Amino acid sequence: MLRPNMNYRELKDSYLFYNIAKKTREYTDAHPGIHIYRMGIGDVSLPLASSVIDALHRGVDDQAKKDSFRGYMPECGADFLKETIKGHYGRRGVDILNDEIFISSGASDELGNILDLFDRSSSALVIEPAYPAYVDASIMAGRRIIHLPAGDWNGFLPLPSKDTEGDLIYICSPNNPTGAVYSRDMLKKWVDFANSRGSVILFDAAYEAFIEDEDVPHSIFEIEGAETCAIEICSLSKTAGFTGTRLGYTVIPRSLIREGMCFNDMWVRNRTTKTNGVSYIIQRGGAAVFTEEGIKEIGEAIKYYKENARILMRALDDARVWYCGGKNAPYIWLRCPGDMGSWEFFNLLLHRIQVVGTPGVGFGAAGEGYFRLSSFGSREDTKEAAERMRELLVSL
Numbered sequence: 086m087l088r089p090n091m092n093y094r095e096l097k098d099s100y101l102f103y104n105i106a107k108k109t110r111e112y113t114d115a116h117p118g119i120h121i122y123r124m125g126i127g128d129v130s131l132p133l134a135s136s137v138i139d140a141l142h143r144g145v146d147d148q149a150k151k152d153s154f155r156g157y158m159p160e161c162g163a164d165f166l167k168e169t170i171k172g173h174y175g176r177r178g179v180d181i182l183n184d185e186i187f188i189s190s191g192a193s194d195e196l197g198n199i200l201d202l203f204d205r206s207s208s209a210l211v212i213e214p215a216y217p218a219y220v221d222a223s224i225m226a227g228r229r230i231i232h233l234p235a236g237d238w239n240g241f242l243p244l245p246s247k248d249t250e251g252d253l254i255y256i257c258s259p260n261n262p263t264g265a266v267y268s269r270d271m272l273k274k275w276v277d278f279a280n281s282r283g284s285v286i287l288f289d290a291a292y293e294a295f296i297e298d299e300d301v302p303h304s305i306f307e308i309e310g311a312e313t314c315a316i317e318i319c320s321l322s323k324t325a326g327f328t329g330t331r332l333g334y335t336v337i338p339r340s341l342i343r344e345g346m347c348f349n350d351m352w353v354r355n356r357t358t359k360t361n362g363v364s365y366i367i368q369r370g371g372a373a374v375f376t377e378e379g380i381k382e383i384g385e386a387i388k389y390y391k392e393n394a395r396i397l398m399r400a401l402d403d404a405r406v407w408y409c410g411g412k413n414a415p416y417i418w419l420r421c422p423g424d425m426g427s428w429e430f431f432n433l434l435l436h437r438i439q440v441v442g443t444p445g446v447g448f449g450a451a452g453e454g455y456f457r458l459s460s461f462g463s464r465e466d467t468k469e470a471a472e473r474m475r476e477l478l479v480s481l
């Protein structure tokens with residue numbers, strides 16, 4: 086008889102965004118017409134860059150003509166897009182081959198699918214608080230999860246110790262939700278650890294474009310030794326506003342080998358079996374992101390979000406609230422004042438000043454007592470929310 090994948094029973098219901106929406110709706114129903122300042126949003130609010138839009142239009146036109154029409158695309162991605170990504174890495178001093186780049190429909194897809202490469206008996210180390218997909222995708226695959234709690238005592242950037250285990254190691258830097266970023270030396274410790282025990286790091290670089298400090302690595306492959314222990318998963322969602330357009334890329338070095346098996350070859354085999362690639366039109370749009378014009382335009386959008394982050398951080402500084410992130414990331418992670426719990430603080434902000442953020446406990450138990458603010462909102466709302474928070478927090 087057919088048996089369902091019983092691992093799904095182990096999944097906790099994800100109440101986070103459902104509960105946020107429900108509580109907000111209850112409040113607006115009771116206060117019709119009231120404006121809510123949405124600072125919890127993890128989606129971008131600015132439209133695509135005009136160079137991307139132009140490239141998408143040209144892609145559509147290509148599909149209308151016999152000579153330029155494209156049918157199935159290469160499963161692992163078009164060379165014209167891989168070339169631009171290779172150039173992007175090259176500008177950071179990282180040399181990768183076209184064959185080491187895999188074009189995807191986004192980081193979420195890859196974070197789940199890539200687990201096909203590893204035996205089910207291999208454990209997954211998740212640094213928490215964490216992007217919920219790491220835990221959920223690992224549970225679905227029936228993996229043992231090792232939770233490594235992070236806290237303000239280590240700036241939410243834990244390092245491996247002699248007791249650390251984990252065959253797969255999830256590292257997200259800049260981090261969602263904490264906004265914390267690993268330095269070069271810290272990442273080197275994780276790379277040495279992974280190489281010493283044969284682990285593989287799944288490096289989530291979804292927010293690399295937000296890094297502004299010169300010495301902070303954008304890619305795990307800026308770290309010596311990473312080519313034998315890491316896979317990097319990237320996305321154009323936050324880099325270039327592709328959350329609804331869907332495009333990402335994954336880098337698997339040819340030298341990542343365990344027990345004689347080359348993970349790059351395995352992923353080629355996987356992709357050529359399980360996908361027929363990403364749409365030609367979308368890949369054309371993606372290739373515009375890393376042109377001179379594209380880089381300039383996406384830089385402007387990121388600047389806008391960063392100014393939002395600065396506005397929020399100034400308010401928290403004035404109110405002497407502890408936080409991390411905001412500088413090299415679009416998220417600000419703050420400690421709820423007066424030992425409040427995450428949901429208690431959520432209710433306070435909603436009911437007193439109509440600001441909605443994300444309770445930290447939604448990212449794992451280590452997030453209790455913390456709260457995430459996002460810089461992806463509109464400037465007007467961000468300014469008003471910051472002002473309201475400053476006044477409220479100072480008065481507590």
Ligand code: PLP
Nearest residue numbers: 191192193216261291320322333
């Ligand atoms: N990884 C992290 C850390 C994220 O925060 C997100 C989206 O919010 C993703 C991956 C998923 O990105 P994508 O839109 O490319 O699926």
